[in-house]
Amino acid sequence: MITLESYHVMIVSKYFDTFCDFVHLEMVTKKYRGTINKFHFNPIPLNNHTLKYFQHIETLHLYSNDDITFGNDYLTNKVNDLIQTRQNTTSKTFFQVIIWYSVSCYTALTYSSFRYVFKNVAFTCKDVDIYFTCIPRVATSIALNCFSGCLTLLSIVLPPKIRTIEDNSFYNCVHLSSIVLPSGLTSIGSNCFSLCSELRTLRLPKSLQKIGKNCFNGCVSLKTFQMPNDAYFIGASCCSSCQKLLEVTLPTSLTQIPKAAFSKCFSLSQIAFPKSIKKVCERCFDGCTSLKSVKIPNNISSLGKNCFSNCVSLTKVTFEDGNNFLLSLPDDLLSYCYSLASFVVPIQISQIGSNCFKSCKKMTSICITQKVTVLSKFCFSECVLLSKITLPSNLCVVGVSCFFACSALVEIHLPNTVTCIGERAFCECQALSKVVLPNALTELNDGTFMKCSSLKYVDIPGNVCKIGNNCFRECVALISIELPESVTKIGEKSFFMCKNMANVRLKNGLKSVGKDCFCECNNLNEIFVPTSVTEFGENC
Numbered sequence: 001m002i003t004l005e006s007y008h009v010m011i012v013s014k015y016f017d018t019f020c021d022f023v024h025l026e027m028v029t030k031k032y033r034g035t036i037n038k039f040h041f042n043p044i045p046l047n048n049h050t051l052k053y054f055q056h057i058e059t060l061h062l063y064s065n066d067d068i069t070f071g072n073d074y075l076t077n078k079v080n081d082l083i084q085t086r087q088n089t090t091s092k093t094f095f096q097v098i099i100w101y102s103v104s105c106y107t108a109l110t111y112s113s114f115r116y117v118f119k120n121v122a123f124t125c126k127d128v129d130i131y132f133t134c135i136p137r138v139a140t141s142i143a144l145n146c147f148s149g150c151l152t153l154l155s156i157v158l159p160p161k162i163r164t165i166e167d168n169s170f171y172n173c174v175h176l177s178s179i180v181l182p183s184g185l186t187s188i189g190s191n192c193f194s195l196c197s198e199l200r201t202l203r204l205p206k207s208l209q210k211i212g213k214n215c216f217n218g219c220v221s222l223k224t225f226q227m228p229n230d231a232y233f234i235g236a237s238c239c240s241s242c243q244k245l246l247e248v249t250l251p252t253s254l255t256q257i258p259k260a261a262f263s264k265c266f267s268l269s270q271i272a273f274p275k276s277i278k279k280v281c282e283r284c285f286d287g288c289t290s291l292k293s294v295k296i297p298n299n300i301s302s303l304g305k306n307c308f309s310n311c312v313s314l315t316k317v318t319f320e321d322g323n324n325f326l327l328s329l330p331d332d333l334l335s336y337c338y339s340l341a342s343f344v345v346p347i348q349i350s351q352i353g354s355n356c357f358k359s360c361k362k363m364t365s366i367c368i369t370q371k372v373t374v375l376s377k378f379c380f381s382e383c384v385l386l387s388k389i390t391l392p393s394n395l396c397v398v399g400v401s402c403f404f405a406c407s408a409l410v411e412i413h414l415p416n417t418v419t420c421i422g423e424r425a426f427c428e429c430q431a432l433s434k435v436v437l438p439n440a441l442t443e444l445n446d447g448t449f450m451k452c453s454s455l456k457y458v459d460i461p462g463n464v465c466k467i468g469n470n471c472f473r474e475c476v477a478l479i480s481i482e483l484p485e486s487v488t489k490i491g492e493k494s495f496f497m498c499k500n501m502a503n504v505r506l507k508n509g510l511k512s513v514g515k516d517c518f519c520e521c522n523n524l525n526e527i528f529v530p531t532s533v534t535e536f537g538e539n540c
Helices: 006-013 019-026 079-086 105-111 125-131
Strands: 059-062 096-099 116-118 121-123 155-157 178-180 224-226 247-249 293-296 316-319 342-344 365-367 411-413 434-436 457-459 480-482 503-505 526-528
Touching: 006 019, 105 116, 105 121, 105 125, 121 125, 316 342
Parallel strands: 059 096, 096 116, 155 178, 224 247, 293 316, 342 365, 411 434, 434 457, 480 503, 503 526
Antiparallel strands: none
């Protein structure tokens, strides 16, 4: 068994949280006893009881503003110090006092000495009133809301010790055009430079690891965004609405592009995904109106909703071969991509989400793989140039309004595996002249072929039991219809305004004919009504 020697145990124990941790350590084995006495500083906050166990302390570390100072507070009239005095706190003089909690620049400069060392010095709102842009070199962070809404701030250079810039620090500084960040900066907070509309260039240091949400949101003059290679996190809407952003460089350490990170970046024309990216979140590039092509690498396992929606100049989307992780295309993935003319669904995809290709008005063809079993609602709605589509042989579901207003679609063959066609699935497909329905279908839902003005022929399979409301409404080219014996109900306005329909043959088994079912079928000469019908709707 490998054990830690006493020296290494002492190093580990520096990271303990409570005094009990030290007690338990010394109970483990004899060689660990006396570990507490070896410390010349306190690795944990102390009180009257625990101070006596750290007998060789020379340096007092204060981790919190509430820590007991034992009479060594840099502010002799500090409220906490007075309270501690009244509580008969032990007094002890230390060689040096290290203050770890955050203090203002003014405090640090006023009380700093060899004896008092301040490790976390924040440049605060009060410091702005004293120093403005001449930030003291002792500062290690820019505090929350520090320069927020400062209309007179034009440019600023941050001193070299700054490691973090907190939330809203430069929020809405509308005239800030230049800022120099220090080489050791590791973190930029949320909304930090949001709405800095004059900020044109920004050089991010190599040390930067984290950028908060909305950090550069609305920086409408920012042209480039180059993240350093060690950055592992960017927040939601980080660069959204950066209208002049031309170039984005993502680091190889980044695994996820967050929600709306680059949405509405109107000038962004291309994007390269590093191999480290596993997930592209929802609305990530939504509304990037200059984006022309996208290549999805094979390491990506998830694409979010509206990922590339409203990219009106997008003409090409390709997927790298060998992706076994991405199994579905999300809702609104490419909706309103008006320039996209064709698309090949990756071979591993089994489901296409709602509105996925909605209003891709130049889409003429799409290749769907055999693994696809579900076409969700509004999937291809308003693809007005889509003239022909070959559906996969394993398809089970055609969603609500799936091909709504596909006005160039001439013919559709639904495979026999389809068991459900959603409401208005082919509504307003004005060029659709022929439909072959699957034998497994048991119901035609409301408005399925409504306003298909060129539909002349439809063969209704023998298992269909119900014709929904408005199913063939205003199919003005439909001349005749023969319903199988399985049909028991015809819904309201199912054949309303089928003006060229000449004859209808209804079979035994039909029980109900809905309101206005054949109303305004002006050329209807003959209709056979079986004796099984017991319910006739008004004006049927």
